[in-house]
Amino acid sequence: MPDPRPLDGVRVVDLSKILAGPYATMSLADLGADVVKVEHPDGGDPTRAWGPPFQGGDATYYLAANRGKRSVTLDLKSEAGQEAAHRLIAGADVVVENFRPGSSLHRVFRYDELSRRYPRLVVLHISAFGETGPLKDEPGYDMIAQATAGLMSLTGEPDGPPVKAGYPMGDLGAALFGVIGVLSALLERTRTGRGQYLTTSLYESQLALHINWATGMFATGEVPGRLGSRHPNLVPYQAYPTSDGHLVVAVGNDGLWQRLCTVLGRPDLAGDPRYVTNRDRVRNRAALDAQLAGAFAGADTAHWHARLRAAGVPAAPIRDLAEVYADPHTDALDMVRTVPHPVAGALRQVGFPVSYGGDRPALGAAPPTLGEHSREILAELGYTEPEIRALTARPVDDVSTNST
Structure with missing residues (x-):
C-alpha cells in the first residue's frame, strides 16, 4: 500500500x-x-x-x-x-x-x-x-x-x-x-x-x-484533590512499592480483584466484606492500600509482574524513556x-x-x-x-x- x-x-x-x-x-x-x-x-x-x-x-x-x-x-x-x-x-x-x-x-x-x-x-x-x-x-x-x-x-x-x-x-x-x-x-x-x-x-x-473528575464533582459537590497515582473511581488502580521499585496494578473489575488476591496469597482480602465490590474498595481505600502495600513489599517488581501477567491481571513496571525506546x-x-x-x-x-x-x-x-x-x-x-x-x-x- x-x-x-x-x-x-x-x-x-x-x-x-x-x-x-x-x-x-x-x-x-x-x-x-x-x-x-x-x-x-x-x-x-x-x-x-x-x-x-x-x-x-x-x-x-x-x-x-x-x-x-x-x-x-x-x-x-x-x-x-x-x-x-x-x-x-x-x-x-x-x-x-x-x-x-x-x-x-x-x-x-x-x-x-x-x-x-x-x-x-x-x-x-x-x-x-x-x-x-x-x-x-x-x-x-x-x-x-x-x-x-x-x-x-x-x-x-x-x-x-x-x-x-x-x-x-x-x-x-x-x-x-x-x-x-x-x-x-x-x-x-x-x-x-x-x-x-x-x-x-x-x-x-x-x-x-477533566472527564470523570468534573462529572464526579457535579454529581456530589465534593471538590476532588490530588491522589498521586491512584484512581478516583477504581481500587486498586495505582502504583505500589515493591522491594526494589514500583509496580502499577490496574484492577478494573471485581473478577480481576479476585485474581489479584489469589496471586498475593491473600484469600482473606477477597472475602472481606469491606473489599468485595469496587464500590466497597473505593469507600475503604486507605485500609486496603495499607494491606496491599505490605503484600507487594515482600518481593521485587519482576516477581510480581510475572505472576500477575500469568494470572491475567493488568500490571506494569514504571519505565523511563530509555527503556521505552529500547523496547522491542x-x-x-x-x-x-x-x-x-x-x-x-x-x-x-x-x-x-x-x-x-x-x-x-x-x-x-x-x-x-x-x-x-x-x-x-x-x-x-x-x-x-x-x-x-x-x-x-x-x-x-x-x-x-x-x-x-
Whole structure:
C-alpha cells in the first residue's frame, strides 16, 4: 500500500509559534499537508532557543514540533511582510495562528477581513483562555493553563505540593482539539464551499479533559484533590512499592480483584466484606492500600509482574524513556524513524500515532532551519531576487505578539 497522505493537496500557512499551534500544524503535515511556517527573521520561533539540549543548532524542543514544514522568514509587522503573507494565504486552505488577543497582528489578520478576501479559508486561532470571558485577553503558557484550569490541583501526592503534569497537556490538548476542528471544517467545506473561523484554547482543552473528575464533582459537590497515582473511581488502580521499585496494578473489575488476591496469597482480602465490590474498595481505600502495600513489599517488581501477567491481571513496571525506546514493542510499531537534517545529520523523530490500513504515514522532511525555504517559497509567489532579499532582511526591532 502506498504511503497514506490523506491531506495531500491541502496548503496550510502556519503563523503560530511555541507548541500548541506548531504541534497542530506538524500533525497536519504528517497527514500530507504542505505546511509553510512563517517565522520572524530575527530568531524565528522562540523554541529554537529553548535549550539545552540542542541538535544541529536548534533546541530539541523546536525539533519535536516542526517536522514536515517549510520555513519562510517574514516581518509581519511590515507592509511588505504582510503583503507576502497575504499572497501565501491566497493559495492556502488553512491558516493556524496564536496571536495574542488585542495585539497588532491579531488585528491585522482578523478573520472577518480574511474571510471577505478568501471565503474558502479555514482559520484556527489558538489562545490561552478563549475568545470570551474575564481572562480572554490574558497571555499564557502551558503551566499557567495547568494551574488555572485545575490540572495541577489533581496532580501529585495528597500530602505533597501541586505538580505540573510531565507532558504539556494544555498545549497538546489545544493542538489536538484544534486538529479535529480543522479536519471537520475542511470536510464541511466540501458541502458548503465556505471556510470558517475556529477557536480553541489551552484552558478549554483542559476543561474537556477533566472527564470523570468534573462529572464526579457535579454529581456530589465534593471538590476532588490530588491522589498521586491512584484512581478516583477504581481500587486498586495505582502504583505500589515493591522491594526494589514500583509496580502499577490496574484492577478494573471485581473478577480481576479476585485474581489479584489469589496471586498475593491473600484469600482473606477477597472475602472481606469491606473489599468485595469496587464500590466497597473505593469507600475503604486507605485500609486496603495499607494491606496491599505490605503484600507487594515482600518481593521485587519482576516477581510480581510475572505472576500477575500469568494470572491475567493488568500490571506494569514504571519505565523511563530509555527503556521505552529500547523496547522491542516500540520498535515493532515503527513509531521512531530517522530523517536527514541538513545540519544535525540523522535526526530521530517520533512518528504520527495513527495507521491507515496498517501503514503509518511516512515522516516528512526534518524540521526546517530558520528561513531554509524562504527563496523557494517567495519565488513561488512571484518575487524577484532583490525583493526576496529585502523581505527576508532582519528588522531592527521586534516585540513578540504570540501567546501560546
